[in-house]
Amino acid sequence: MWIIVHTCVGLAIAAIVDRPFWQVALLVIASHVVLDLVPHWDYTVSAHALRWGWLDCFGSLAVLLAVLAAGYPWSVVLMGPISAAPDVDVLFFLLGDGRGRTWFPSHWDAFPHGRCGRTPGIVLQAAVVAASLGVVAAAGP
Numbered sequence: 184m185w186i187i188v189h190t191c192v193g194l195a196i197a198a199i200v201d202r203p204f205w206q207v208a209l210l211v212i213a214s215h216v217v218l219d220l221v222p223h224w225d226y227t228v229s230a231h232a233l234r235w236g237w238l239d240c241f242g243s244l245a246v247l248l249a250v251l252a253a254g255y256p257w258s259v260v261l262m263g264p265i266s267a268a269p270d271v272d273v274l275f276f277l278l279g280d281g282r283g284r285t286w287f288p289s290h291w292d293a294f295p296h297g298r299c300g301r302t303p304g305i306v307l308q309a310a311v312v313a314a315s316l317g318v319v320a321a322a323g324p
């Protein structure tokens with residue numbers, strides 16, 4: 184899924200799971216694998232992959248800054264980037280010479296990566312983002 188989806192789900196998990204930092208970190212990284220199984224539209228194989236990528240990165244950064252400004256603790260805020268961090272693998276693929284998608288299991292070719300069309304894929308990911316931000320807001324800082 185998109186970086187912003189992983190970021191928001193990571194924030195939501197951290198907002199409601201009261202466990203040591205390292206355990207929450209493992210949980211949000213595991214959520215990355217689960218989310219990559221869900222059918223979604225993957226802009227990395229679209230004609231404007233870099234444009235979508237920048238939008239995704241800036242959107243994610245905006246969410247993190249908003250959550251930080253709202254007074255959430257660093258232990259919550261950091262789970263956003265930790266949850267999305269495996270997608271650095273995909274970033275290298277996009278910016279590089281076709282290498283990448285090699286170190287995180289849900290990016291391997293053999294992994295049953297969820298795929299669907301653009302419109303339902305975007306709607307689904309927007310719904311996950313909205314639900315996650317709802318959980319973050321309900322949990323409060």
Ligand SMILES: [Zn+2]
Nearest residue numbers: 184219269270
């Ligand atoms: Zn991923």
